[in-house]
Amino acid sequence: MKTKAQIERQLKKKTNSMLVDTIILAKKSKAWQGVASVLSYPRRKRIEKNIGEISEQSKVGEIVIIPGKVLSMGEIDKKIKISALYFSEKAKEKLNKAGCETITILEEIKKNPDAKGIKILK
Numbered sequence: 001m002k003t004k005a006q007i008e009r010q011l012k013k014k015t016n017s018m019l020v021d022t023i024i025l026a027k028k029s030k031a032w033q034g035v036a037s038v039l040s041y042p043r044r045k046r047i048e049k050n051i052g053e054i055s056e057q058s059k060v061g062e063i064v065i066i067p068g069k070v071l072s073m074g075e076i077d078k079k080i081k082i083s084a085l086y087f088s089e090k091a092k093e094k095l096n097k098a099g100c101e102t103i104t105i106l107e108e109i110k111k112n113p114d115a116k117g118i119k120i121l122k
Helices: 005-012 017-028 033-039 050-058 089-098 104-113
Strands: 049-052 063-071 083-088 102-104 118-120
Touching: 005 017, 005 033, 017 033, 017 104, 033 063, 033 118, 049 050, 050 063, 050 089, 063 089, 063 104, 083 089, 083 104, 089 102, 102 104
Parallel strands: 049 063, 063 083, 063 118, 083 102
Antiparallel strands: none
């Protein structure tokens, strides 16, 4: 995991205001610092997960954090709460049809500052 100084150095290169706000809020909390570390990576190293992969790696009722983008390939049959930086349009439609809750990481950090009950998929 990166130190706060390393995250701060990489943060200066970011231009997306939502991403910058998310990283700043995440690095303030020890529990969310791992997410801030992953989000501060260059764009080419950012994580992308398909719905099918998320379904395989999660259990019913979990809060799953994807520090990147959720893509639509695959199916999901569990009701889980998924928090990600971005969602593709098709992925959001599929997740909402399956009864999953979708929110951004920034909103999740504000609701759950202690990161209780979260599972980070990398």
